[in-house]
Amino acid sequence: MVSVVPLQATEDATRKTFWLISNYEKILFYFLATVTVFVFAYGTYNRFARYGDGKADWFDRLDDLPGRVSSAAKIVASNEKQFNRDLVAGLMHAFILWGFLTLLIATTILFIDEWYRVLTIAAGDRQSFWVGDFYLSYQLVTDALGLLFVIGLAVAIWRRYVVRAERLWGKHTNWEDAFLVWSLLLLGVGGFLLEGLRILGTGDAIVTVEPVSFVGTATALGLAGIGMNASTAAAVYPLAWWSHSVLAFLFIAAIPYAKPFHMISSFANVVTRDDKAGVRLPGVPSDLDATNAESIDDFTWKELLDQDACTKCGRCSSVCPAKASGRPLDPRDVILDLKQYRQSLEREGGETKPIVADGGVIDTKTMESCMSCMACMDACPVEIEHLKSFTRLNRQLTDQGDVQSSMQDVFQNVMTKGNTFGDSPEARGDWTEDLAFDVADARETDVEYLWYVGDYPSYDDRNKKVARSLATLFEHADAEVGILYDDEVYDGNDIRRVGEEFLYVEQAGTLIDSFEDCSFEKIVCTDPHSYNTFKNEYPEVDFAEFADDPMMEFEIDGFWNDGDGADVYHWTQAVEELVEDDALGLQGTELEYTVTYHDPCHLGRYNDEYEAPRELVRATGCSLHEMPRNRANSFCCGGGGGGLWMEVDEEEKPSEERLREALEDTDAGDGIEKFVVACPMCMTMYEDGRKTGGFEDDIEIVDVAELLVEAVETNGATPTAGSDPDAAPADD
Amino acid sequence: MKILVTVKEVAEVDDEFEIDGLDIAEGSLEYDLNEWDDYAIEEAVTISEARDDVEVVTVTVGPERAEETIRMALAKGADRAVRVWDDAIEDAQFLDVDAKAELLGAVAAEEEPDLVLSGVQAGDDSNGATGVALAETIGFEWAAVVNQLDLDADAGVASVHRELEGGIEELTDVDLPAVLTIQTGINEPRYASLRGIRQAQRKPLEVRSLEDLGLDPSVVESPLERTSMYEPTSESDATVWQGSADETAESLASLLREKGVIEG
Numbered sequence: 001m002v003s004v005v006p007l008q009a010t011e012d013a014t015r016k017t018f019w020l021i022s023n024y025e026k027i028l029f030y031f032l033a034t035v036t037v038f039v040f041a042y043g044t045y046n047r048f049a050r051y052g053d054g055k056a057d058w059f060d061r062l063d064d065l066p067g068r069v070s071s072a073a074k075i076v077a078s079n080e081k082q083f084n085r086d087l088v089a090g091l092m093h094a095f096i097l098w099g100f101l102t103l104l105i106a107t108t109i110l111f112i113d114e115w116y117r118v119l120t121i122a123a124g125d126r127q128s129f130w131v132g133d134f135y136l137s138y139q140l141v142t143d144a145l146g147l148l149f150v151i152g153l154a155v156a157i158w159r160r161y162v163v164r165a166e167r168l169w170g171k172h173t174n175w176e177d178a179f180l181v182w183s184l185l186l187l188g189v190g191g192f193l194l195e196g197l198r199i200l201g202t203g204d205a206i207v208t209v210e211p212v213s214f215v216g217t218a219t220a221l222g223l224a225g226i227g228m229n230a231s232t233a234a235a236v237y238p239l240a241w242w243s244h245s246v247l248a249f250l251f252i253a254a255i256p257y258a259k260p261f262h263m264i265s266s267f268a269n270v271v272t273r274d275d276k277a278g279v280r281l282p283g284v285p286s287d288l289d290a291t292n293a294e295s296i297d298d299f300t301w302k303e304l305l306d307q308d309a310c311t312k313c314g315r316c317s318s319v320c321p322a323k324a325s326g327r328p329l330d331p332r333d334v335i336l337d338l339k340q341y342r343q344s345l346e347r348e349g350g351e352t353k354p355i356v357a358d359g360g361v362i363d364t365k366t367m368e369s370c371m372s373c374m375a376c377m378d379a380c381p382v383e384i385e386h387l388k389s390f391t392r393l394n395r396q397l398t399d400q401g402d403v404q405s406s407m408q409d410v411f412q413n414v415m416t417k418g419n420t421f422g423d424s425p426e427a428r429g430d431w432t433e434d435l436a437f438d439v440a441d442a443r444e445t446d447v448e449y450l451w452y453v454g455d456y457p458s459y460d461d462r463n464k465k466v467a468r469s470l471a472t473l474f475e476h477a478d479a480e481v482g483i484l485y486d487d488e489v490y491d492g493n494d495i496r497r498v499g500e501e502f503l504y505v506e507q508a509g510t511l512i513d514s515f516e517d518c519s520f521e522k523i524v525c526t527d528p529h530s531y532n533t534f535k536n537e538y539p540e541v542d543f544a545e546f547a548d549d550p551m552m553e554f555e556i557d558g559f560w561n562d563g564d565g566a567d568v569y570h571w572t573q574a575v576e577e578l579v580e581d582d583a584l585g586l587q588g589t590e591l592e593y594t595v596t597y598h599d600p601c602h603l604g605r606y607n608d609e610y611e612a613p614r615e616l617v618r619a620t621g622c623s624l625h626e627m628p629r630n631r632a633n634s635f636c637c638g639g640g641g642g643g644l645w646m647e648v649d650e651e652e653k654p655s656e657e658r659l660r661e662a663l664e665d666t667d668a669g670d671g672i673e674k675f676v677v678a679c680p681m682c683m684t685m686y687e688d689g690r691k692t693g694g695f696e697d698d699i700e701i702v703d704v705a706e707l708l709v710e711a712v713e714t715n716g717a718t719p720t721a722g723s724d725p726d727a728a729p730a731d732d
Numbered sequence: 733m734k735i736l737v738t739v740k741e742v743a744e745v746d747d748e749f750e751i752d753g754l755d756i757a758e759g760s761l762e763y764d765l766n767e768w769d770d771y772a773i774e775e776a777v778t779i780s781e782a783r784d785d786v787e788v789v790t791v792t793v794g795p796e797r798a799e800e801t802i803r804m805a806l807a808k809g810a811d812r813a814v815r816v817w818d819d820a821i822e823d824a825q826f827l828d829v830d831a832k833a834e835l836l837g838a839v840a841a842e843e844e845p846d847l848v849l850s851g852v853q854a855g856d857d858s859n860g861a862t863g864v865a866l867a868e869t870i871g872f873e874w875a876a877v878v879n880q881l882d883l884d885a886d887a888g889v890a891s892v893h894r895e896l897e898g899g900i901e902e903l904t905d906v907d908l909p910a911v912l913t914i915q916t917g918i919n920e921p922r923y924a925s926l927r928g929i930r931q932a933q934r935k936p937l938e939v940r941s942l943e944d945l946g947l948d949p950s951v952v953e954s955p956l957e958r959t960s961m962y963e964p965t966s967e968s969d970a971t972v973w974q975g976s977a978d979e980t981a982e983s984l985a986s987l988l989r990e991k992g993v994i995e996g
């Protein structure tokens with residue numbers, strides 16, 4: 001449509017700013033603009049000054065600032081996070097963002113030109129660059145992007161008020177959410193109206209006035225269509241101009257005080273993000289008197305910024321398995337409750353409350369409900385690090401002693417026996433006894449792979465079968481693998497997430513001592529939880545801090561291998577290499593099951609390993625069908641973050657919902673025979689969900705290792721040892 | 733007001749254990765805070781949190797090793813601890829209820845508490861008598877197996893619910909000073925974190941010998957003597973039947989008939 005209009009690229013194409021506005025009004029305008037800028041600057045300064053008062057964060061988030069800013073700009077400009085799981089919202093936000101930025105830049109150009117004119121007039125030679133071709137392209141671009149801006153806002157308002165998209169509404173939804181969208185819409189629409197009035201008001205033939213301003217021209221035609229003539233347009237123009245200006249000033253002045261601030265805070269939050277947030281947790285000072293979340297003053301500046309960066313979009317809550325199961329947890333509300341409490345103290349001088357307690361700012365049960373699955377963080381478009389704040393709250397609960405008795409038992413077991421079961425440490429290697437071959441003792445022989453078996457595969461009957469399957473695979477592939485037997489202790493990943501940090505450090509130190517006594521090249525883990533903490537957290541613990549602690553009886557001092565840790569693999573990664581080298585002799589046709597695969601949070605979302613287990617499943621010949629929520633969108637089994645041990649009130653177990661998804665929502669219809677897992681905790685949770693959800697006749701839970709062993713056996717190449725003595729599924 | 737809580741470190745026997753002479757081999761034992769005492773501590777600490785003039789003191793009869801357990805009690809909020817031990821106690825074969833009541837009674841006499849809380853029983857020897865015997869020794873009022881406690885410290889009265897057999901509860905008012913033996917379930921004991929236990933190392937823990945308490949070594953003598961220790965042979969047998977539900981039900985029925993559990 002635009003291209004058919006002849007562009008009149010004449011040198012004198014421009015328009016007069018402040019058309020029909022008197023010089024007195026112009027002074028008033030500049031006065032108001034100055035006030036607005038002051039209000040804005042004051043509010044923004046105060047906000048940032050408050051972050052400055054927050055505690056230091058645990059690492060430097062402002063290092064390599066240019067690099068951080070440019071990568072943040074890329075994330076924000078591309079809107080990649082907004083497109084995740086929601087195309088319409090992605091487009092909507094992209095339109096508004098780009099429209100807004102364009103209009104902002106346009107206004108800035110105008111401002112600069114205005115002063116350029118003023119200065120050149122003073123110098124005796126009036127000049128302006130806002131003329132000719134530049135002027136015309138300026139008008140075209142602002143009209144086009146302005147139109148997208150208005151469309152984006154219309155979609156936002158449609159979704160918020162007509163469709164009432166559930167995630168947009170929550171207990172913290174209030175006037176500022178309405179203010180943001182409606183004021184921007186009015187600004188966008190008002191801008192076009194003003195343009196239309198101006199075009200109409202010239203009194204010339206409408207389409208000849210400024211055809212490049214196609215929206216303005218269309219508006220003028222519309223106004224003429226409803227009977228407005230040029231003189232009326234010129235008469236109402238100043239009024240419209242003033243309303244538009246005042247609204248713009250109000251909006252700008254309100255930015256630091258309400259939701260529009262997310263334009264700044266969210267960007268700052270993306271700039272200062274930690275790419276490994278949640279995957280690695282900060283340590284605690286060894287100082288015994290340090291506090292975790294006794295008051296809001298314990299929060300770091302980044303945690304405060306997180307709270308202010310939240311746009312209340314509800315994406316986090318809409319993917320939260322705890323919320324979906326009817327548990328009393330809504331991740332958005334936790335972040336915003338903390339913000340509200342902080343503001344109530346600062347703005348209204350409200351009463352202080354315990355941060356986390358029954359009847360505190362955050363309820364104990366809310367924190368007990370979290371499974372540390374990281375779905376919220378993955379979904380959050382502005383990089384809020386929920387789990388970092390949640391861990392702080394959990395640590396506070398531990399400090400206060402507010403720990404469920406079942407969880408206390410687990411802590412106690414770890415403290416006294418070095419495993420979560422409270423079983424004898426000597427029995428740790430007993431699962432190997434049913435194998436027809438020996439599993440090497442890594443304490444006595446040099447090995448390529450030091451296999452950290454883990455608590456569940458060592459002590460839990462169902463998972464011992466997985467351990468034996470994996471041992472069989474290693475044996476079959478002639479891999480040099482050894483285990484630690486009695487010297488293996490619990491890895492600590494989950495008790496760390498529940499908040500018992502000192503116990504975590506104690507276990508980590510003890511386990512690293514065991515590692516250091518062996519000679520190996522790589523560590524391979526059965527359990528993605530241990531894989532995560534070995535890979536991302538152990539190397540960051542400064543054990544020297546605890547060297548004088550009489551209760552920390554480990555020898556490691558300083559960082560493990562100077563902070564390099566060791567080469568750590570999840571077993572699916574190690575075995576995938578073996579399969580690629582054809583060490584298992586698989587044809588890829590051995591099994592014919594129809595299966596689906598569940599991504600464990602700690603392997604997938606935490607550590608980005610989605611393909612190795614899938615390759616292994618395919619290598620057995622099984623036909624693999626994906627659930628709708630796969631890979632980064634996987635839905636937690638409910639076992640993480642202490643969920644395995646915690647008693648919670650819920651309407652439905654996450655595991656039951658997930659099994660339903662497997663049986664109903666894949667493209668295999670109801671044909672899924674096996675639900676394949678790659679994590680012992682998932683195994684336990686799904687074996688349980690299969691029983692309690694009544695899925696026993698419909699689906700079987702198998703570990704990737706068990707499928708592989710079955711394939712190897714089917715192949716005739718019976719492994720060097722009979723795999724499993726008890727064929728029937730064990731109850732545990 | 734002052735609350736004295738008697739705390740015991742109990743031995744837990746491993747699944748696989750060995751007997752060494754008249755006792756279970758030390759290597760087969762793990763030590764922990766007595767479960768019932770955990771509830772007694774929680775009750776005392778809860779009272780002290782509700783008022784600001786309450787001191788909670790724990791008293792333990794036990795060797796140095798027991799300090800780990802005592803620190804758990806301190807970590808949970810007790811203010812200070814007393815541990816009674818010396819060679820005479822070490823040498824005694826075991827302490828009977830009277831001996832313990834004497835030792836604890838001597839500490840109570842020094843501390844002059846308004847309220848003494850003890851667990852109903854200890855998880856290892858399960859006498860279930862020490863609390864009441866202590867009340868007798870020091871001449872306090874007492875109530876046993878308390879599962880709910882409302883304290884009116886100003887009036888000097890503890891209103892308690894006592895758990896009787898068959899789900900019956902007795903409601904009683906006990907005048908202070910009194911000894912109450914606390915039943916599990918009366919509250920939800922808090923957790924003593926590792927950091928808390930470390931912090932508790934700064935709280936006072938005083939060791940008292942018989943002499944310090946003005947007691948004669950003969951208090952630990954007992955008319956009782958342990959004569960032997962053995963593991964009773966297991967009398968239970970587990971039979972697992974294989975086969976279909978019908979077959980196994982059949983086998984079970986005939987066994988029950990044979991044993992006289994059911995007739996016909």
Ligand code: SF4
Binds near residue numbers: 316319323330377386
């Ligand atoms: S980590 Fe998972 S369970 Fe916890 S709040 Fe986030 S989404 Fe919910």
Ligand code: SF4
Binds near residue numbers: 313
């Ligand atoms: S935390 Fe993130 S995902 Fe959740 S509501 Fe706030 S901005 Fe949205």
